[in-house]
Amino acid sequence: MDETQEGHTSTVSHTDSRPGPSDGQEAAAILEVSRAAVDPELRAAVDALPGSMRRIARYHFGWEHADGTPAAGHAGKAIRPALVLTAAAALGGAPARAAAVRAAAAVELVHNFTLLHDDVMDRDATRRHRATAWTVFGDADAILAGDALQARALMLLAEDPHPAAPAAAARLAACVVELCEGQHADTALERRAPGEVTLAEVLTMAEAKTGALLGCACALGALYAGAAEEDVAALDAFGRESGLAFQLIDDVIGIWGDPRRTGKPVGSDLAARKKSLPVVAALASGTPAAAELAELYALPYDEEDEEGITRTVLAVERAGGRDWAQEQAADLMSHAMDELSRAIPDPEAAGGLLALAEFVTRRST
């Protein structure tokens, strides 16, 4: 999940009519309380870095301006650490939640290490409405600061005397490997011709890039609660599937979202010829609209061609891309809820995780 896209939520009103246990207020409160618990650990971990690495990391987290003066902003919504703490609390109550604070900070450090590196690779110039670290400090320093944050994350867990710490560290490190493979696949898929990309490949990539760390966050919380292996696995699946559902909904917004709400021009993902999930599903549909879409996607991008964009949007829709994505997202969320209630049968105990999943996936389309 991309923080830039996460940024949409603050300006997107919740017009989704799907009934949920939460109106977003509960999730906002959980995020707030979680940030308050994790922030000191996170800042201590970053401040323990040597001078240059600390400076770049503090800039990236939004705690400092480029010149080193303090900045007020905090670093995104920090959904992942909230998932760690909320999963720990759901399965092990307040003591597990308190014990999992270091693990929550470690997950957030890993997330930010991948953001630093992804921005270098994708040449993204802004994140969270600020210039990305590589544009300020150069590629080399952004790469090094990312490397140092990964090391710092795994160091936090290595130094944690909690009995769950080694398993948590192994799981987080395995997740990093999956994130790397996902980022590689994303870049590789974008280089290939649209017709050569299968839906299964794009789903695997999206799960690795977006679902894996959300699943890992939930699993780490379960580990710190001393949960049984099948409950750890169920919570991993819950986070993973919620993450993939988020990606599907985000792709739908990227095509059909209201530009006043998304902050992006209509169809900008299509104009950029992105192989998003609805597009690949549409291309694979075998419909006449799929053939038309393939032709349109073969044309070079022309930003003046509003009619071309409109035709492309319609082709994806008529080829079933929108319906498919929405059904998939609903199926995934339904399955995620099954996993959640399997691990945590008490709806009250599961409420916090449900609220966070709804918050992550609930988007105005």
Added chain:
Amino acid sequence: MDETQEGHTSTVSHTDSRPGPSDGQEAAAILEVSRAAVDPELRAAVDALPGSMRRIARYHFGWEHADGTPAAGHAGKAIRPALVLTAAAALGGAPARAAAVRAAAAVELVHNFTLLHDDVMDRDATRRHRATAWTVFGDADAILAGDALQARALMLLAEDPHPAAPAAAARLAACVVELCEGQHADTALERRAPGEVTLAEVLTMAEAKTGALLGCACALGALYAGAAEEDVAALDAFGRESGLAFQLIDDVIGIWGDPRRTGKPVGSDLAARKKSLPVVAALASGTPAAAELAELYALPYDEEDEEGITRTVLAVERAGGRDWAQEQAADLMSHAMDELSRAIPDPEAAGGLLALAEFVTRRST
């Protein structure tokens, strides 16, 4: 320590007259036996990576050609894993050595992660006589493969049930942070004017970049032997100081080495205006030769200007750069030996580590 430079040792004869306990044969035998012990663990860790990351890593290690066909070459001399095993054996005998194999593989994975990233940052096109990974797979994939190797290294230790594993993981992660700061400092120092760089800064940088991981390797071996904290610290200092001594000697070779033996043209480091340790010491000497050197270093590099290079070599020498570097290296080695014998008073038990340190630092000048 750079593997490319390590590569010199195979062609450099040992004309150093300093008496040592070893003629290099002992070290070569230790390296051979160590590689045989660590290689299966290292290959298993790399082969457990997902497809793309595995392919890039296998290429980088020299086990595969760029097209994925098997290659015969092995990846460098693997001095660091040999230090882990030899330190473990010196302090804890054969059982400690056997227990430390995973840690040895983890150290080698970390070393190779930093090589992958350093090559991207430094735009180095060859390593171990082969095209570097970024030139074959692109920057993004080389960065990702490095990230995955770091994760895999710390995962090996997180999954290791040995009681020393958490402390080893914390120490290795802390070392990664130091390596990052060292690489940052190296790049930053090269961008500054020669007169503005202090000797202390260059020594700190060289210790972080070259000494830290050699020290960490020795310390990890000591941890797996269940050594007392002061012995772990002494072995870290032994490895660190040997590493810094190596760097000083390597810098001397980079200026005064025989091109037929080093494979580099005479004075190539000077032509590139490198702020190596002998040069910075010479510039800081306050001698008339220092002023001449500063003037020469301010001139742009002209590869045709053999007379200019000769004058620069002489200026560094007359300003005392060569003598200083050789004295420093001797002092460091002497101190490293003190640390070694403090932790391991029995000369026979310490013999293997001594042989490896001699092997690392013994260079024809």
